[in-house]
Amino acid sequence: xxxxxxxxxxxxxxxxxxxxxxxxxxxxxxxxxxxxxxxxxxxxxxxxxxxxxxxxxxxxxxxxxxxxxxxxxxxxxxxxxxxxxxxxxxxxxxxxxxxxxxxxxxxxxxxxxxxxxxxxxxxxxxxxxxxxxxxxxxxxxxxxxxxxxxxxxxxxxxxxxxxxxxxxxxxxxxxxxxxxxxxxxxxxxxxxxxxxxxxxxxxxxxxxxxxxxxxxxxxxxxxxxxxxxx
Numbered sequence: 001x002x003x004x005x006x007x008x009x010x011x012x013x014x015x016x017x018x019x020x021x022x023x024x025x026x027x028x029x030x031x032x033x034x035x036x037x038x039x040x041x042x043x044x045x046x047x048x049x050x051x052x053x054x055x056x057x058x059x060x061x062x063x064x065x066x067x068x069x070x071x072x073x074x075x076x077x078x079x080x081x082x083x084x085x086x087x088x089x090x091x092x093x094x095x096x097x098x099x100x101x102x103x104x105x106x107x108x109x110x111x112x113x114x115x116x117x118x119x120x121x122x123x124x125x126x127x128x129x130x131x132x133x134x135x136x137x138x139x140x141x142x143x144x145x146x147x148x149x150x151x152x153x154x155x156x157x158x159x160x161x162x163x164x165x166x167x168x169x170x171x172x173x174x175x176x177x178x179x180x181x182x183x184x185x186x187x188x189x190x191x192x193x194x195x196x197x198x199x200x201x202x203x204x205x206x207x208x209x210x211x212x213x214x215x216x217x218x219x220x221x222x223x224x225x226x227x228x229x230x
Contacts, residue, residue: 006075013072014211020065021173021204027058028181028200031191039118039126047115052108059104063097069207070094073152076214077159086155093148099141102134146178149203156210166209173202 032051033041045051074090077083117125153171156162177199185193 010072010076011211011214013068014076014207014214016065017069017073018204018207018211020062020069021200021207023058023065024062025197025200025204027054027062028192028197030054031185031189031193034189034191035126039123043115043118045115046111047119052112055104055108055111060101060108063101063104067094067097070097070148070152073156073210076210077155077161080159080161082155082158085151086159089148089151089155091148092144093152096141096144096146096148099137100145102141103138106130106134142178142182146174149174149178153206162210162213166206166213169202169206169209173199173204173206175199176202 032045035042070090070093074086074094077086080086114125114128150171153167153169153174156167156170157164159167176195181193181196181199185191185196
């Protein structure tokens with residue numbers, strides 16, 4: 001039996017990374033109404049079928065794809081001059097993204113049920129409180145995912161293998177998405193901000209650039225051992 005073509009799997013993972021962030025950008029385009037100010041509008045929004053489909057594909061599906069993509073990017077850079085940094089960043093980003101699956105799954109499946117219960121005449125359901133441990137897991141996931149993705153951008157910048165400015169675009173997109181998007185949105189409106197979609201779009205564009213470069217360079221040698229784009 002012939003050994004698997006590892007470089008082919010890495011390139012497929014890089015395209016998966018691009019798909020993950022483009023799907024995430026799409027799913028965050030329409031912010032949900034403020035739950036505290038207009039609970040009925042919020043309940044109607046989250047109980048719609050389009051909400052669950054969008055979150056199933058975007059929040060949950062995009063998060064899963066992002067984990068595979070981060071692993072591929074780390075493996076792509078493992079044999080370069082920044083291999084240690086890339087693998088550290090890969091593990092950090094993947095761990096943080098995995099933790100973010102917790103709120104993603106709750107948003108996809110529990111939130112629509114809460115909205116439907118409210119519309120059915122059970123206003124007390126809005127007083128439902130999740131345990132503090134879930135909040136802790138969410139905040140830790142955000143921190144790890146943010147730090148890991150910024151480090152991945154730095155690794156791409158310094159690798160001499162992938163386009164430097166793709167790394168800068170990736171790191172800048174991570175700041176927009178996590179800090180000025182998710183964190184700021186939760187602290188102000190309780191929903192997504194346009195910066196979240198913009199950050200995801202920048203990261204998606206950077207991932208497309210990275211995947212295209214890796215594909216263009218592909219031949220028979222492993223991706224991580226080929227030329228220098230500066």
